[in-house]
Amino acid sequence: xxxxxxxxxxxSVGNPxxxxxxxxxxxxxxxxxDQVVVVVSAMSGVTDNLIKLAKEIMPLPxxxxxDVLLATGEQTTIALAAIALHSLGLPAVSLTGAxxxxxxxxxxxxxxxxxxxxxxxxxxxxxxNVVIVAGFQGQTTEGxxxxxxxxxxxxxxxxxxxxxxxxxxxxxTDVDGVYTADPRIVPGARKLEEIxxxxxxxxxxxxAKVMQSRSVEFAKKFGVVFExxxxxxxxxxxxxxxxxxNMESVVVRGVSLDKNQAKVTLVAVxxxxxxxxxxxxxxxxxNVNVDMIVQNISHGSGAPATDLSFTVDxxxxxxxxxxxxxxxxxxxxxxxxxxxxIGKLSIVGVGMKSHTxxxxxxxxxxxxEGVNIDMISTSEIKISVVIDLAKGExxxxxxxxxxxx
Amino acid sequence: xxxxxxxxxxxSVGNPxxxxxxxxxxxxxxxxxDQVVVVVSAMSGVTDNLIKLAKEIMPLPxxxxxDVLLATGEQTTIALAAIALHSLGLPAVSLTGAxxxxxxxxxxxxxxxxxxxxxxxxxxxxxxNVVIVAGFQGQTTEGxxxxxxxxxxxxxxxxxxxxxxxxxxxxxTDVDGVYTADPRIVPGARKLEEIxxxxxxxxxxxxAKVMQSRSVEFAKKFGVVFExxxxxxxxxxxxxxxxxxNMESVVVRGVSLDKNQAKVTLVAVxxxxxxxxxxxxxxxxxNVNVDMIVQNISHGSGAPATDLSFTVDxxxxxxxxxxxxxxxxxxxxxxxxxxxxIGKLSIVGVGMKSHTxxxxxxxxxxxxEGVNIDMISTSEIKISVVIDLAKGExxxxxxxxxxxx
Numbered sequence: 001x002x003x004x005x006x007x008x009x010x011x012s013v014g015n016p017x018x019x020x021x022x023x024x025x026x027x028x029x030x031x032x033x034d035q036v037v038v039v040v041s042a043m044s045g046v047t048d049n050l051i052k053l054a055k056e057i058m059p060l061p062x063x064x065x066x067d068v069l070l071a072t073g074e075q076t077t078i079a080l081a082a083i084a085l086h087s088l089g090l091p092a093v094s095l096t097g098a099x100x101x102x103x104x105x106x107x108x109x110x111x112x113x114x115x116x117x118x119x120x121x122x123x124x125x126x127x128x129n130v131v132i133v134a135g136f137q138g139q140t141t142e143g144x145x146x147x148x149x150x151x152x153x154x155x156x157x158x159x160x161x162x163x164x165x166x167x168x169x170x171x172x173t174d175v176d177g178v179y180t181a182d183p184r185i186v187p188g189a190r191k192l193e194e195i196x197x198x199x200x201x202x203x204x205x206x207x208a209k210v211m212q213s214r215s216v217e218f219a220k221k222f223g224v225v226f227e228x229x230x231x232x233x234x235x236x237x238x239x240x241x242x243x244x245x246n247m248e249s250v251v252v253r254g255v256s257l258d259k260n261q262a263k264v265t266l267v268a269v270x271x272x273x274x275x276x277x278x279x280x281x282x283x284x285x286x287n288v289n290v291d292m293i294v295q296n297i298s299h300g301s302g303a304p305a306t307d308l309s310f311t312v313d314x315x316x317x318x319x320x321x322x323x324x325x326x327x328x329x330x331x332x333x334x335x336x337x338x339x340x341x342i343g344k345l346s347i348v349g350v351g352m353k354s355h356t357x358x359x360x361x362x363x364x365x366x367x368x369e370g371v372n373i374d375m376i377s378t379s380e381i382k383i384s385v386v387i388d389l390a391k392g393e394x395x396x397x398x399x400x401x402x403x404x405x
Numbered sequence: 406x407x408x409x410x411x412x413x414x415x416x417s418v419g420n421p422x423x424x425x426x427x428x429x430x431x432x433x434x435x436x437x438x439d440q441v442v443v444v445v446s447a448m449s450g451v452t453d454n455l456i457k458l459a460k461e462i463m464p465l466p467x468x469x470x471x472d473v474l475l476a477t478g479e480q481t482t483i484a485l486a487a488i489a490l491h492s493l494g495l496p497a498v499s500l501t502g503a504x505x506x507x508x509x510x511x512x513x514x515x516x517x518x519x520x521x522x523x524x525x526x527x528x529x530x531x532x533x534n535v536v537i538v539a540g541f542q543g544q545t546t547e548g549x550x551x552x553x554x555x556x557x558x559x560x561x562x563x564x565x566x567x568x569x570x571x572x573x574x575x576x577x578t579d580v581d582g583v584y585t586a587d588p589r590i591v592p593g594a595r596k597l598e599e600i601x602x603x604x605x606x607x608x609x610x611x612x613a614k615v616m617q618s619r620s621v622e623f624a625k626k627f628g629v630v631f632e633x634x635x636x637x638x639x640x641x642x643x644x645x646x647x648x649x650x651n652m653e654s655v656v657v658r659g660v661s662l663d664k665n666q667a668k669v670t671l672v673a674v675x676x677x678x679x680x681x682x683x684x685x686x687x688x689x690x691x692n693v694n695v696d697m698i699v700q701n702i703s704h705g706s707g708a709p710a711t712d713l714s715f716t717v718d719x720x721x722x723x724x725x726x727x728x729x730x731x732x733x734x735x736x737x738x739x740x741x742x743x744x745x746x747i748g749k750l751s752i753v754g755v756g757m758k759s760h761t762x763x764x765x766x767x768x769x770x771x772x773x774e775g776v777n778i779d780m781i782s783t784s785e786i787k788i789s790v791v792i793d794l795a796k797g798e799x800x801x802x803x804x805x806x807x808x809x810x
Contacts, residue, residue: 016458016461016462019462020462050481053421053481057424057425057488057489057492058492061488061491062491064498065484065487065488065491065499066484068480068484068487068499069481069484069485072481075476075477075480076458078473079459079471079473079474080458080459080462080474082470083462083463083466083470084462084463086463087462093469094473096473096550098548143504
């Protein structure tokens with residue numbers, strides 16, 4: 001008998017029929033004698049609709065009240081899911097985040113889980129119930145309703161798995177697992193049987209979008225092994241866990257392409273201490289997130305100067321340009337070149353730590369494809385390059401073929 | 406400075422525009438310096454839609470889960486109402502039933518309020534907030550979500566007014582107040598300035614439908630004076646309060662016609678002890694509510710026997726007939742005559758206690774209209790007659806003219 005936490009996203013519980021399918025899947029695990037805790041999101045579309053209602057009343061609604069409002073989405077699903085299990089003859093009890101003992105801080109709309117008191121869930125499980133918990137929500141010690149922000153239901157599931165010392169945590173979604181690359185772009189992409197937390201984190205932050213980074217970080221911190229798998233079939237998914245010696249034999253776990261970045265280059269920035277700090281502090285103050293930063297020696301004549309390039313999320317490009325324009329007189333750089341026609345191509349793998357020549361092979365592959373490299377950034381387990389967006393997908397296929405083909 | 410509890414029903418908060426109208430009305434009271442607690446229902450249609458979703462999954466869903474499900478309706482409205490007040494620059498805080506300190510018993514879908522701890526509401530009011538409380542819901546001492554059943558939001562408002570020792574409780578609805586008769590049937594009907602709890606109770610249970618009986622009973626028990634008024638205009642409504650000497654000068658406060666009853670007559674029931682008990686116990690056991698009961702001497706020959714007539718809600722007629730059919734052999738009565746073509750016409754007024762000849766005047770009025778009386782039932786402040794449905798509205802107009810014209 002295992003204790004399993006299963007999380008189902010908005011699409012998987014999008015209508016009564018799908019909620020019944022979820023119940024049928026849970027019933028199979030119960031029939032094997034497993035104890036099951038089910039974490040559900042709001043039905044797809046519900047959260048967006050609630051946000052729309054609020055914004056019709058006021059463009060920037062109060063965050064405490066948004067939490068009270070949005071928490072109703074998951075509360076609706078838990079009741080319907082419990083009823084669906086009852087319809088199969090299975091005892092089931094729904095719990096809101098508060099009832100499940102999920103205590104958070106008071107930062108509304110992006111609260112952090114502070115602790116979970118899992119006794120009630122254990123009691124209900126031991127009485128033979130399936131326990132259905134509302135994802136995405138919690139309660140402060142003062143009884144305020146809070147929500148956990150984007151990807152919050154994944155976080156609920158992983159935090160519950162940690163608190164309950166579950167044997168397994170399954171994240172059900174509409175993809176079969178984590179792939180070596182996006183199969184829509186790379187036909188030869190393969191589903192991974194397993195991946196390390198760090199690799200998953202790099203892929204998540206690179207836009208692989210299966211899960212939000214902080215859920216993976218939480219799982220890593222508390223050693224929660226979880227499986228990403230599809231709610232549409234019975235195929236095994238991808239196991240995400242601490243890296244093993246064995247994993248290092250694979251140099252590159254996956255290839256990702258982030259098309260959602262834009263690049264800004266400041267030409268001939270005076271080469272003095274504090275200039276870069278001034279620039280990036282100003283950008284940070286405007287709430288624009290900077291990803292890659294590269295600084296080269298400028299090719300101009302005159303006083304010592306450098307060229308400074310950085311990337312930001314595409315929707316933030318105009319905001320970043322505005323900040324830079326405001327600094328021009330004070331700092332005295334030359335022209336500013338911006339483009340959103342870039343792609344960030346990355347290879348990720350814990351095996352890079354113990355293998356040499358990986359960067360060289362990647363750059364060589366790109367050269368053979370006639371792809372020029374604009375920027376390079378590396379970490380212990382990742383190499384990213386910024387290239388021309390138009391050549392992004394072809395470059396991705398070539399790199400995938402070279403390392404994983 | 407007064408403390409006012411205002412309750413707005415589903416139609417009054419049916420969309421963002423109407424929620425803004427509610428906020429504007431609250432703002433007017435705040436501008437006068439009043440403290441305002443607002444109780445809201447679910448937006449119209451929301452509760453029905455949730456019930457439909459649940460029944461798509463299972464025809465008879467579990468009541469605990471229905472409470473978890475339905476409580477989301479009011480929770481949605483409180484957040485939107487708070488946001489609407491913010492949009493007018495007014496500080497406002499929403500509270501679920503649980504957060505407002507409304508403790509109920511554990512009878513799901515029709516819980517009773519056990520006590521209210523109003524300290525939090527007082528604190529929020531004293532900080533200058535409008536406090537918005539979800540109607541219709543509460544929490545057990547064990548933290549289970551409960552709902553109060555039909556008319557639950559009125560009950561929340563009246564119970565809060567009692568617990569907060571409010572100066573005034575206003576029930577906003579889509580009618581202007583309580584009328585001497587339904588103005589759609591009786592053109593000369595007038596809005597009442599005031600009415601006693603007991604008169605309101607008789608009118609409510611007779612189908613005047615402005616409010617559920619138990620809210621009025623609760624108000625009577627705790628001496629909560631409340632006003633029924635329209636959310637669509639600024640007209641004063643009807644004040645409902647303990648009867649005063651002055652009220653007794655009016656013999657008849659109002660006339661009502663209940664078209665939703667059906668009549669069953671058992672002919673030649675053996676006139677022995679225990680027979681009536683046997684019949685009405687069987688009907689009660691089948692959850693059919695019996696309203697009027699009249700027993701006459703039977704005109705047949707043979708052993709001592711009586712004719713027994715009673716009325717039930719129209720939708721329960723078939724069920725009642727089935728129960729009666731099942732008893733026929735055991736009890737041995739003659740034929741059974743049923744009809745749903747009846748109307749129950751009533752006059753209500755505390756003044757009847759101190760005035761004589763009221764019944765005679767009513768029966769005389771009906772006789773002049775050519776209306777035959779099938780059944781008669783009286784209480785201290787009410788006289789009801791069952792008549793032919795086809796003549797119901799004309800009879801109502803005639804009686805209204807006789808007493809209130």
